[in-house]
Amino acid sequence: MSRRFLITAAFILLLGSSFKDPVSIFNISRGNISFSSDAPLELITAGSNELKGLIETEKKQFAFSVKVRSFKGFNSGFQKDHFNENYLESDKYPDATFSGKIIEDVDFTKNNILTVRAKGILTVHGVPKERIIKSDMTIKNGSIFIKANFTVLLADHNIPIPKVVHEKLASEIKVEVNSELKIR
């Protein structure tokens, strides 16, 4: 009698714990990232629409990733080759990633427009750097829209600028991210 009661109680308890708030994960359905290098002699812009990412709502974790080779644009084909071969070394370091946690409390179930700070590790050229990136977040009808502008210092990620291109390549690269996430 008492043993049966114990087992039943344990079962109910376990069942209860598994029915707590379900973890919901948002997935990028449309992701775009672009950068520009504005140097005295040359403006270089390139972008990729292959930005991938996930946001998990319970712990407010996020992870974004883009293939370095997917960037298009540039001022010429050889510039793109040099970007991949000499600067970002895309064969060795194929992805640029940013993952971490959102600092603010966010209710992902209500329509809202807010500014959040994303704290995490930005890895470019294989070199991780802790960053806090401000992002505009719009939550609308179950979708999350994220827009962020930030800068990346080439020196932070061990990307040297050769003297000969000093006037053609900015040491600070402007990056813009635009993405829409939908619940999966």
Add this chain to the structure above:
Amino acid sequence: MRKKLLIITASFFIAVISFAQDTTDISKMLEDELKANDQNKTVYTTAAFKTTRLIDGHSIENTAAGVLDVKISHRFGTIGGANGGVYNFFGLDNATMRLGFDYGLTHTLMIGIGRSTSLKTFDAFIKWKILRQSTGKRNMPVTVSYVPTIGIISFRDAAVYKSFSNRINFTHQLLIGRKFTEGLSLQVMPTVVHRNQPVDNGPNDVFAAGIGGRQKLSKRTSFNAEYYYQLPGSKVPGTTNVLSLGFDIETGGHVFQLHVTNSSSMTESNFITGNKGSWGKGDILFGFNISRVFNVGKKHTKEW
């Protein structure tokens, strides 16, 4: 008893499931998804060589679409041997050159023309990438290009060149190359040179096998080697095979190639079948190629 066992097992499974959900690692999850995604994509290998020439001959590289590559190549006289030495300033007195223009029509097709001092030769070629080295969905171990070249000798010598046909030579090459690592790329170049009416005692068709490669020394420099071997059955009498060793130095839009070679000619038909210089006799000459690329195609509009 059976029922109890079932309940215990079920609750155990539920516990495991809820535990697994607690430790969701979102970045690991993304990484795994992308990895699975990668296998459905083809990634083409790029930059096996710094430029479209190894030293004298072609590499498996093409210029990008819409890019004009102006090539200025110099070969000085022999450093040693009968025409070298101090009197000839170790060959620097006798400079010969080739001025060339390469243009990329698409990412797999390029065309080029050139004019060389050696025998006042005009040349024109097409380079078509048939296969491209890639990984992922389409796994291709090598890049294969087909390069037909025509060489027209315009040197005035009525005794040797009796008809126009004597002056025209066709070269067909297959370039089979692979970028093995970030630093090491190798290629082989089976070649046939067809001469309509050869002015030497050689055969109409000369078969040759080329081999070459590069090893990067740093991000922007590499060591290159190239050798063309005329197959014994069709070798032109009195000629020597060409061996060239050199360095590539890349700076932004320029590639400088500095090398030593035993050939002063830079047109395939001339240097494969008509080279007289020998490394053994000191007929080694210093040379350089300068490549400057210009973006002449239409500017890229925002495409992302």
